[in-house]
Amino acid sequence: MTKGIKIATIGGGSSYTPELVEGFIKRYSELPVRELWLVDVEAGREKLEIVGQLAKRMIEKSGLPIEVHLTLDRKAALKDADFVTTQFRVGLLDARAKDERIPMKYGVLGQETNGPGGLFKGLRTIPVILDICHDMEELCPNAWLINFTNPAGMVTEAVLRYSNINKVVGLCNVPIGMEMGIAKLLDVEHSRVRIDFAGLNHMVYGLDVYVDGVSVKDEVINLLTDPNNSSFVKNIQGQGWEPSFIKALDVLTCPYHMYYYKTREMLEKDLKNFENGETRAEVVQKLEKDLFELYKDPNLDIKPPQLEKRGGAYYSDAAVRLITSIYNDKRDIQPVNTRNNGAIASLPDDSAVEVSCVITKEGPKPISVGDLPVAVRGLVQQIKSFERVAAEAAVTGDYDKAVLALTINPLVASDKLAKQIVDEMLEAHKEHLPQFFKVVEA
Amino acid sequence: MTKGIKIATIGGGSSYTPELVEGFIKRYSELPVRELWLVDVEAGREKLEIVGQLAKRMIEKSGLPIEVHLTLDRKAALKDADFVTTQFRVGLLDARAKDERIPMKYGVLGQETNGPGGLFKGLRTIPVILDICHDMEELCPNAWLINFTNPAGMVTEAVLRYSNINKVVGLCNVPIGMEMGIAKLLDVEHSRVRIDFAGLNHMVYGLDVYVDGVSVKDEVINLLTDPNNSSFVKNIQGQGWEPSFIKALDVLTCPYHMYYYKTREMLEKDLKNFENGETRAEVVQKLEKDLFELYKDPNLDIKPPQLEKRGGAYYSDAAVRLITSIYNDKRDIQPVNTRNNGAIASLPDDSAVEVSCVITKEGPKPISVGDLPVAVRGLVQQIKSFERVAAEAAVTGDYDKAVLALTINPLVASDKLAKQIVDEMLEAHKEHLPQFFKVVEA
Amino acid sequence: MTKGIKIATIGGGSSYTPELVEGFIKRYSELPVRELWLVDVEAGREKLEIVGQLAKRMIEKSGLPIEVHLTLDRKAALKDADFVTTQFRVGLLDARAKDERIPMKYGVLGQETNGPGGLFKGLRTIPVILDICHDMEELCPNAWLINFTNPAGMVTEAVLRYSNINKVVGLCNVPIGMEMGIAKLLDVEHSRVRIDFAGLNHMVYGLDVYVDGVSVKDEVINLLTDPNNSSFVKNIQGQGWEPSFIKALDVLTCPYHMYYYKTREMLEKDLKNFENGETRAEVVQKLEKDLFELYKDPNLDIKPPQLEKRGGAYYSDAAVRLITSIYNDKRDIQPVNTRNNGAIASLPDDSAVEVSCVITKEGPKPISVGDLPVAVRGLVQQIKSFERVAAEAAVTGDYDKAVLALTINPLVASDKLAKQIVDEMLEAHKEHLPQFFKVVEA
Amino acid sequence: MTKGIKIATIGGGSSYTPELVEGFIKRYSELPVRELWLVDVEAGREKLEIVGQLAKRMIEKSGLPIEVHLTLDRKAALKDADFVTTQFRVGLLDARAKDERIPMKYGVLGQETNGPGGLFKGLRTIPVILDICHDMEELCPNAWLINFTNPAGMVTEAVLRYSNINKVVGLCNVPIGMEMGIAKLLDVEHSRVRIDFAGLNHMVYGLDVYVDGVSVKDEVINLLTDPNNSSFVKNIQGQGWEPSFIKALDVLTCPYHMYYYKTREMLEKDLKNFENGETRAEVVQKLEKDLFELYKDPNLDIKPPQLEKRGGAYYSDAAVRLITSIYNDKRDIQPVNTRNNGAIASLPDDSAVEVSCVITKEGPKPISVGDLPVAVRGLVQQIKSFERVAAEAAVTGDYDKAVLALTINPLVASDKLAKQIVDEMLEAHKEHLPQFFKVVEA
């Protein structure tokens, strides 16, 4: 890293890129990026061009000596990179729309990370990620892979189990969002709040919460279950939980827990949207389209404020914060997806978990939490089972494993539905799932 | 045990008792029972009288020197007992009908062991079992408690965690039924088949299956997934599984797994029955009524063959087999519910598991199975979480814990539904759940 | 196994062979051996001939249709074998003499299994065992390897970690000897006594002891610590333990524990013998010489009673008992060395342990014992550390690992002594340790 | 903590106190101590007076508003304390001399922490610590107990297991000393070096070592085993290790490891000193005497430089650093003794370990290290076994447990020697071991 830092961003044409660029500009004094390579595939060439030009304008405005490279040549981008960030989407938002819509036809939530949608996103994504890892071994063996492509837990699990890359971190904006929500609830600065996180990606719990280092969990649980706060809580927590449930659970949930602790309600809501033709994918497609219209404006040289509504806010910022801490051996605490190594009891040492870590130059070191509370242990284990079987299916192209993964997924819980959904989805995503069609071709 | 064995059977008025008596008669040469005390509560006096008289006629016919005592005085029965068997039903079949019907109203499976019905059966049963344990400490501290009251897993967990009785075994006829089904499928004698069982009560898996000690698992999986066998398989396995699911799962399931791997289908079937006014409780009530009519016949002096259709076949026989092995230090292998002690990785040492054990005079010693297969680990952990939170709710009468237990149950998976069901069920079973109404009375 | 059983005995020229042959004769009705192949190396040709002729006379006397083959061609012996037993000694008793004498020169116990002697015996033996495993993969992939070559724990560990043979059992006569001693102490038939064994080879503890299935551990501990019994106890236990130690330890020790709990006394005793020129190797060499003189007698057609004094009594009988139980799927309980699989907490699943197992046709299934008592956990872990580092040194020929293994051995506990002993022993055993001299030759 | 911080220092008359006072002065801006209570027992009154007056002069010179209180009334000192530090020595240095000399008479190392000396120091200290804990529950239930009384590992274990105080940290200067030694070896600033520590007190290993966050372990191992460095290495590491041993061990050792990996050499050295009448206790007694002479000087108002030679350098500084991090929720990494909570595999969650922790206002949170390297697992487990049995003996006064603790200690390894040493030491320390003489008095 002597001549300044080289960053390679796979999926550089993403609408999130301006936040990433803003992050690098903001933190330049600590993190002297010399080269930022935005890579994309042929299908994303136009987006890459648009967002790449915006990135260049932003850098120019900053006056910093950061070179921005736009390329379709992944190997050139990876060559000697110090950090590789991945934020690509195989099959783009059209694929996401299928991930959400097809399960709906069977009365099942799509859920694009730990649900059926997540299975298929994983099946499409994992082979590409492992291919990137393979290139990294050769072109930048000392680089860190910072993945925020979803399903981030399953992807990190796959990299840990099926590649030779050990320097991988999976990243999500959910934990930081939880902290910000709690800060708002308590009406204190975010910087004063810290949560002990443990669990899996999109299945993470706040085991304790502190203000200025003093536990305020009981107070937070009381506020969250106080009917006087209900409208505010709904705002930060979605529909709001039954007070009895949260009191007995006695830990903080993440927004994605609603899929598992309010399955019926979420299904009804999504079915209604589905019938009205509004899935999340469509909403996002519309948002993206508008964003890229903005990005095209040759006078725009900042991250436009509209991006924050995109849903992935703080994602890229979290990535830059993580990279800064690794680069500077900051030893601050951040919740990331990493190798468990005993931090959470009952999960394998070599599985990916999402847990508060100390971030050093050697990467994240998980803080040991021991046993998870009894009541949450089951669901965490179940999603890990799903992630592992799904990752195996992605790597092997084993049809039966795909059916198994979906059958044991708590949103499906039916071998018959699992088979039907797998059959229709394999066909729908055929183009991006060559590993499942090898035999047919033979 | 010098003067012959004393057995105390709590819930002696059960329709199952004739099978138990038959078992004692059959095995008398190995298991010299001197006294059999059938105990029941006031509400069961009539049934106790009917079934007790049949028991006496059966013994008389056998010519064996076994004394049969009928009593409502539990303490007299427990005094110096060698084995205590429990097969009672708090609230009788009326309560079961509520357990099944109320969840149905909310579109949720009742499932009387690991589902919502099981929660309420547990809440009613556990305090009574702990009360029996308390009596045992004083009256027969060296006796074995052989429980086959459902939910047997949750009840065994509660005894292990909340009583001072260590000599407890939970018993179920599901594993023996699985072995018999596989024997039929393979067309060999049952005695030649052995399955390595591991999991929880009504959530038990066959990790391997042997004929004459040689693994035939692959062959069995093939037969179970062969479409030519489908009608036979449905017969022994209910609706039959998707071949892909079973192949990838690669272990044998138990019939209760259909609730978790075919949730939608089971719900639809039960809802249909429910709408037609036919729940399992009603079916059983009718069967029981007919059985007791038979039992009244003063000429009947054998276990009537109709009892085998009752659904609990082989239960009592399994109990007598277990007692015989303990009494004689037989060291044979039987699947029972016992303290895990490390046999199944990822479950606490001090939790109840259902696992193949060597049965010695000192009780069951579990055979170590190490890690469960990845794909089943989640569901097993989830049901264990449910059992533990439910047992805690039963002991403490904590309303919030009851809501939590139901929310994390995979058949409910909704805090809102959980609360609604708990509210209605607490009210419906009020009489048998004093621990939840202490505060109201204060 | 259709045409009768084929046994291949590697190291067939051993003085123990007559016991093995006697065992096969005694158990023929259950274990129909058709072919017994006694294999040895060129250096053991004469012994093989002598003991082989005795074996033939014994079989002839029995009138059973067992063929005895004597050969130096290991591959011919292994071809289609059902059971392979290994009882060879690389370097013969001369090597053992060096194993014992060299450490003595440095004031350290030789101890031929878990001590420095054991390290060098392991370094010589493990490559040969792995070579046999390699042949077995090809010539008899379904055979069971029954090893009683010492150090049996380290050898079993090495087979489990470094070969593709899973069907391996390590065998020792220590546990059966402990049971027989306790039976004598209690003055009851051996068949009525059973001990729950757990630990490692030559580092095994009796966690509980039963007569007719009832625990008598407290009584046994009392007897073992009663001064009135001291002469008897010394007889079965060697020097006898301090009563305080045994009372607080509260489990049964094995004779080899004297090396670790009486290190000073054992060292002084052995040093004295050493100064008098009498090591165990010399004693055994004399015994062996006498035995082979007996074996030569063409009129001898039984196992001569003198063999029982050889020290390895019941070894071969234990082997035949084990083979019989595997062959017949007997499901009886025997203490053997096998894959831990979670049976003993704190030891890896994939390490070899010595533990009470149920013996099935699929091999031993360990009975779960959970955590070992606190006081013994350390020593067990330490010997396992030694075994694992030693096995790694044996496989890799890594000099530093050999020094490390000896440094962490509790009988050495000095890096300087370790290096000195390793240096002298490598030189002394050079001929049998080619893996350590590859670099020198290059 | 609103009105400034109150510190209670038990054993305030210790010669270390000036370093503690200096630490509080140096860090006042971050750690506003209002009251420092130095407590001692009647026997230490004179020393307390001398060192207390020095403390007052030091504070006065600093001009800071810190009140120094000298008292024999422990309860007054504990009342509302925020931090309690313990650095007392039951029986003073006379007892230490016995701890070292008596084992020597039996040819055994005294070793005042994890050896026989440590056992007796623990037996004297633990009841007093538990008594302090009992007072703390009542007088300052929210205070942190920062213990640096040896044997710190055993004492922390005892507090975790046998008191109701959870807020306890055990402290040692060994890890910081290791880091400083490595910094010197590499010729870099100490602040640039960080070691991943894991193990037990005085049995701690450096699993990895970083300069500026980059692992330099291989380089360090090379330097440590390079003969050209040997004189320097001896200087920071004592006698120096065999290169083969350190290369294969592949982790950093602490100075106390010499007792376990160079037992023979250490014994010979100590025996020589012993024969010359120079044990460490005597050396320290002399040093202490000189220090107190210095302290008496009414013109002395700084920590005299001679104190650094006392052997416990950086101890008190480490304590103040720890307190500062807790008070300010600094979240920096420090190696301390705390509840394992899964950080080190194979050790119980509820045992004390010495491990790198993030220091928060809620105390230390251990960084998960997973499995220790195979080669060190045994010794760590063995010392933990010793600590646990010893702590149990201390609490119960059980003679047999004391013999057991010493028998399983690797420096003794003989039940006979253990008994002899226990017998003589119990008698010698009778005055301070009332728990072992209760029966005699009855």
Ligand SMILES: [Mn+2]
């Ligand atoms: Mn996310």
Ligand SMILES: [Mn+2]
């Ligand atoms: Mn059942």
Ligand SMILES: [Mn+2]
């Ligand atoms: Mn042996």
Ligand SMILES: [Mn+2]
């Ligand atoms: Mn220390």
